[in-house]
Amino acid sequence: xxxxxxxxxxxxxxxxxxxxxxxxxxxxxxxxxxxxxxxxxxxxxxxxxxxxxxxxxxxxxxxxxxxx
Numbered sequence: 447x448x449x450x451x452x453x454x455x456x457x458x459x460x461x462x463x464x465x466x467x468x469x470x471x472x473x474x475x476x477x478x479x480x481x482x483x484x485x486x487x488x489x490x491x492x493x494x495x496x497x498x499x500x501x502x503x504x505x506x507x508x509x510x511x512x513x514x
Contacts, residue, residue: 478513482506 467483468475486502494501 478506478509481509 463483467479482502482505484502485505486499489499489501490496
């Protein structure tokens with residue numbers, strides 16, 4: 447029961463991130479945001495300090511700059 451309770455916060459956070467990225471009826475789905483979140487996730491999985499894991503923001507900004 448404790449394991450199940452401990453997983454509720456990350457699951458709720460993941461759900462909020464997914465719905466925020468997709469928008470209402472998935473109309474606001476932005477592939478640059480997805481790549482930025484993926485980069486931040488990869489940095490977190492690589493056990494990079496959290497300050498550097500914010501690099502997903504930099505990745506998103508660079509992709510948007512190049513894609514314009």
